[in-house]
Amino acid sequence: MTRRSRRTFLVGGLAALAGLGGWRWLLGQPEVMDIPGPLRAGLEANARVAATLLSPTQLAPEFPRNQARTPRANGSVGLKQPLDVAAWRLRVEGFGGQPVREFSLAELQALPRTEMTTELKCIEGWSTVVTWAGVRLTDFLARYPLATLPSAEIAPYVSLRTPDDAYYVGLDMVSALHPQTLLCYEMNGRPLLPEHGAPLRLITPRKYGIKQLKRIGTLAFVAERPADYWAARGYDWHASL
Numbered sequence: 575m576t577r578r579s580r581r582t583f584l585v586g587g588l589a590a591l592a593g594l595g596g597w598r599w600l601l602g603q604p605e606v607m608d609i610p611g612p613l614r615a616g617l618e619a620n621a622r623v624a625a626t627l628l629s630p631t632q633l634a635p636e637f638p639r640n641q642a643r644t645p646r647a648n649g650s651v652g653l654k655q656p657l658d659v660a661a662w663r664l665r666v667e668g669f670g671g672q673p674v675r676e677f678s679l680a681e682l683q684a685l686p687r688t689e690m691t692t693e694l695k696c697i698e699g700w701s702t703v704v705t706w707a708g709v710r711l712t713d714f715l716a717r718y719p720l721a722t723l724p725s726a727e728i729a730p731y732v733s734l735r736t737p738d739d740a741y742y743v744g745l746d747m748v749s750a751l752h753p754q755t756l757l758c759y760e761m762n763g764r765p766l767l768p769e770h771g772a773p774l775r776l777i778t779p780r781k782y783g784i785k786q787l788k789r790i791g792t793l794a795f796v797a798e799r800p801a802d803y804w805a806a807r808g809y810d811w812h813a814s815l
């Protein structure tokens with residue numbers, strides 16, 4: 575990306591966050607904000623706020639599209655049931671007891687599309703550059719504000735699970751709102767293949783492959799840190815790069 579589009583990207587991400595009441599939420603986060611005592615007016619505090627708010631939006635590197643390859647199909651937990659894309663729905667459990675909503679793939683594809691060429695990195699030690707396309711979670715939430723309450727309170731965590739609940743991933747809301755966090759339906763210009771997570775998977779390239787949940791069945795906005803398949807087996811919950 576050019577410097578200008580990178581900047582626009584960042585500002586766009588922060589604007590989306592602000593629109594979601596995210597500023598207010600971020601300011602309440604001890605893990606994110608490291609400002610002792612009440613917020614002070616003045617330059618120093620402003621600089622620290624800016625640095626803190628920008629750090630979660632550090633971008634994973636992007637690559638020229640011609641470097642993209644097909645990754646190894648790795649990990650099939652939660653992909654054992656037969657897949658019927660026409661019958662598939664994304665089940666979204668909104669924050670704070672909002673009614674469950676279901677989305678078809680066509681409804682998700684009607685939202686703004688984002689394409690990016692990033693590295694998929696597995697903790698086993700391999701990595702592959704891949705072009706992904708889908709809808710940013712921030713763009714989904716801008717259209718369907720299911721993570722927020724009327725009070726502008728925002729869910730602190732997101733839980734993603736396969737339709738059979740066999741594989742599951744937890745994200746903190748800063749990671750979920752990152753501008754490169756996609757609900758992804760295309761790999762290298764083609765609809766996702768079943769072994770790569772058709773019809774919809776998560777892509778969040780600041781984290782290892784274990785977080786890139788394939789075949790999303792449920793997306794839930796929740797108050798408590800959700801269970802995570804590999805964290806339950808001894809890996810770091812954040813799995814950040």
Ligand SMILES: Nc1nc2c(c(=O)[nH]1)N[C@H]1C(S)=C(S)[C@@H](COP(=O)(O)O)O[C@H]1N2
Pocket residue numbers: 645646647648649650651652653694695696697736741769770771783784785786787788789
């Ligand atoms: N449902 C599901 N998603 C999953 C896994 C899995 O076992 N089940 N494995 C993860 C791991 S460890 C990696 S490295 C990536 C690999 O994605 P790929 O198969 O498209 O290369 O998927 C992740 N998503």
Ligand SMILES: [Mo]
Pocket residue numbers: 648649695696697698783784
């Ligand atoms: Mo992996």
